[in-house]
Amino acid sequence: MNTPPAIHVTNTTVHYGHVLALDNIDLHVETGTTCALLGTNGSGKSTLFKTILGLTRPDHGHIRILGHTHNKARRSGLLTYLPQSEQVDWTFPLRVRDVIMMGRYGHMGPRRRPRPTDHQAVDQALEQTGLTQLAHRQIGALSGGQRKRAFLARALTQNADILLLDEPFAGVDKNSESTIIDLLLHMRALGHTLLISTHDLTQVPTLCDQALLLQRRVIAHGTPEQVLRPQTLMQAFENPTPQKGPTWTP
Amino acid sequence: MDTLTTLTDFFTQPLQFAFVQRALLVAVVAGLVCAVLSCWMTLMGWSLMGDAVSHAVLPGVVLSFVLGAPFAAGALAFGAGSVALIGTVNRTSRVKEDAVIGVVFTAMFALGLVLISRVPTQTDLSHILFGNVLGVSDTDIAQILTLATLVLALIWYKHRDLTLYAFDPTHAHALGLHPRRLETLLLGLLAVTVVVALQAVGIILVVAMVITPGATAYLLTDRFEHMLAISAAIATSAAALGVLTSFHLNISTGGTIVLAQAGAFALAYLLSPRHGLLARRRRRTRPAHT
Numbered sequence: 422m423n424t425p426p427a428i429h430v431t432n433t434t435v436h437y438g439h440v441l442a443l444d445n446i447d448l449h450v451e452t453g454t455t456c457a458l459l460g461t462n463g464s465g466k467s468t469l470f471k472t473i474l475g476l477t478r479p480d481h482g483h484i485r486i487l488g489h490t491h492n493k494a495r496r497s498g499l500l501t502y503l504p505q506s507e508q509v510d511w512t513f514p515l516r517v518r519d520v521i522m523m524g525r526y527g528h529m530g531p532r533r534r535p536r537p538t539d540h541q542a543v544d545q546a547l548e549q550t551g552l553t554q555l556a557h558r559q560i561g562a563l564s565g566g567q568r569k570r571a572f573l574a575r576a577l578t579q580n581a582d583i584l585l586l587d588e589p590f591a592g593v594d595k596n597s598e599s600t601i602i603d604l605l606l607h608m609r610a611l612g613h614t615l616l617i618s619t620h621d622l623t624q625v626p627t628l629c630d631q632a633l634l635l636q637r638r639v640i641a642h643g644t645p646e647q648v649l650r651p652q653t654l655m656q657a658f659e660n661p662t663p664q665k666g667p668t669w670t671p
Numbered sequence: 672m673d674t675l676t677t678l679t680d681f682f683t684q685p686l687q688f689a690f691v692q693r694a695l696l697v698a699v700v701a702g703l704v705c706a707v708l709s710c711w712m713t714l715m716g717w718s719l720m721g722d723a724v725s726h727a728v729l730p731g732v733v734l735s736f737v738l739g740a741p742f743a744a745g746a747l748a749f750g751a752g753s754v755a756l757i758g759t760v761n762r763t764s765r766v767k768e769d770a771v772i773g774v775v776f777t778a779m780f781a782l783g784l785v786l787i788s789r790v791p792t793q794t795d796l797s798h799i800l801f802g803n804v805l806g807v808s809d810t811d812i813a814q815i816l817t818l819a820t821l822v823l824a825l826i827w828y829k830h831r832d833l834t835l836y837a838f839d840p841t842h843a844h845a846l847g848l849h850p851r852r853l854e855t856l857l858l859g860l861l862a863v864t865v866v867v868a869l870q871a872v873g874i875i876l877v878v879a880m881v882i883t884p885g886a887t888a889y890l891l892t893d894r895f896e897h898m899l900a901i902s903a904a905i906a907t908s909a910a911a912l913g914v915l916t917s918f919h920l921n922i923s924t925g926g927t928i929v930l931a932q933a934g935a936f937a938l939a940y941l942l943s944p945r946h947g948l949l950a951r952r953r954r955r956t957r958p959a960h961t
Contacts, residue, residue: 474845496847504841513714513838514895523835527846533831559893579846 425488427452427583427614428473433482435468442468443479444638450616450631452487452582455609457625457645458618460635460657466618467505469635470585473616474502486583494583498527501581503572505588511561517571518556521546524578539578546574549607551600566597573601583614590621602628622649685918694804697815698910698928701868702880704819706906707826708864709885710898711857714837718882719769720754720858723776725865725877727753729783732799732869737790743814743866750862753779802873802925804914811870818867822860833857834895871910872925879929880906883936890939890946905935 430448434441443465450456458466471477473484475491486494494500501524524546525539535543547553550570555563563571569589576584589601605628609615617629625632625645632648634641636657641648648654685691712721731749735742753775761771787796798806807815826833836843836853843850861881868880888902913928920927941948 474841476841476844495845498847500845502841502845504839508839508841510714510838514889514893514898515834515838516894519895520838523839523842523846526831526835526848532828562893575842585845 424452426450427487428616429485431483434480435472435477436480441637446639448633450614452614453612454630455615455628457629457632458616459632464635465637466635467587470587499582501576501579501584503576503586503589506568506592515560516557517552517560520560520571521574521578524575542578546577549604550574565592566594569593570597570600586617588618590619685915690805691918693807695911695914697807698804698871698914699907700819701871702906702910703903704822704864704867705880706884706902707899708860709881710902711833711837712881713885713889719772721881722878723772724750724754724862725874726776727779729780729874730786733783733786733790741814743818746866747862750865754858754862800873800875802871804871804924807870815867818863822863872928876925876929883932887936887939890943
């Protein structure tokens with residue numbers, strides 16, 4: 422097979438000031454597969470996302486997205502990112518529909534004027550995420566699970582090859598959770614590549630082809646069965662980051 | 672009948688004077704441009720930045736008089752220069768951004784005061800500080816209209832990107848947009864807008880023009896397009912009302928315009944159907960059944 426891996430991170434180290442955030446990370450995600458990113462709070466999951474997106478510059482290391490640099494990959498619309506809820510200003514005067522439309526901006530001209538195809542893509546994403554009835558609500562007037570679904574809908578309309586999903590199950594009710602899982606499985610079946618950070622280990626075996634256990638460095642990398650062994654998981658707890666303790670229960 | 676004539680007189684009487692017509696034009700145009708930009712300023716939390724840029728133009732205005740250059744040239748140079756200086760010091764020191772802003776803009780303003788004390792200018796310091804909308808010249812009007820058109824055209828072209836940047840810069844980055852460039856554009860627009868509003872209300876009160884209308888509209892709607900329209904309507908009405916009232920009562924024009932805007936804000940703060948204080952109180956005492 423000649424196609425380059427969807428996400429290829431080699432030898433990547435990141436410091437925030439004097440704090441070591443990522444230590445010599447290697448990650449290799451084949452096109453069309455799903456990889457879980459596991460670890461405690463402060464283990465470097467979000468930093469790894471930011472580094473792949475080019476928001477954080479590594480001290481050294483090599484990152485390629487389908488063989489391209491992050492600049493080329495972003496401009497070609499290969500990447501999309503689902504942020505954690507805490508990073509969003511929920512009082513912003515935008516409706517659910519407006520937010521989802523922003524996922525289409527890469528497909529539009531310089532003024533980002535929506536065309537009929539863009540409206541169709543938004544309608545379809547609203548339907549897939551079960552938000553059609555709520556399309557005209559202000560974005561902050563949604564529940565936690567609905568908010569996640571709205572941002573997932575924004576990612577769907579972009580139709581990027583690679584989806585980076587930061588905690589898509591955090592603060593989500595059972596109903597939203599099953600909608601999100603179905604959609605992610607659907608995306609995988611369509612050939613998209615997914616990198617998902619999560620505290621929720623129960624979803625990992627059904628959803629993911631491989632898992633990476635992170636504690637600033639790679640503790641384990643393999644099939645979900647290999648990584649989810651209790652003795653492997655224990656290692657992530659033995660050296661927790663000093664600031665925050667582990668907040669997940671295996 | 673009597674009240675109707677009085678009301679008509681309120682509008683027609685001042686408009687017989689050419690200087691009032693010009694003042695009205697300048698105030699309404701400045702109000703409109705400031706109002707549009709104020710929607711992004713409010714959502715970005717940039718009121719201190721607005722204050723900073725407006726104060727920092729003072730030395731530029733003074734130097735323009737000395738060199739005989741258009742006042743907008745010097746004001747823009749110093750407005751943009753201080754934004755760049757704030758950004759540089761912020762990136763290359765451990766001092767927090769609001770402190771950097773505070774240091775830079777007061778230093779610029781102080782420089783302006785010192786220059787004014789040594790330089791003979793025809794223009795009064797108080798006109799620069801508090802505005803002189805009843806005395807604008809034709810050249811001033813030409814400069815103001817040119818810059819206003821420039822700002823509105825750029826916003827018309829880039830408003831969706833600017834809103835995406837304000838809402839979710841990370842997503843803007845992931846889509847291949849350039850958050851840093853959009854930030855620079857917004858800061859540049861702020862610098863030009865401040866210059867547009869300078870003569871209407873003066874350096875001290877410009878910040879009100881680029882914050883209050885947007886903050887008021889934010890209390891009244893949950894849709895960004897509506898926020899732009901409401902903000903523009905409030906600011907242009909306040910500008911017209913301010914010019915006419917100040918003429919009749921012989922009071923500060925800039926002060927009256929800003930007070931009218933503040934009055935609108937106070938009403939929205941209390942009475943907004945969804946986000947007003949009274950509506951919030953009512954919801955708390957009577958929990959909604961949904």
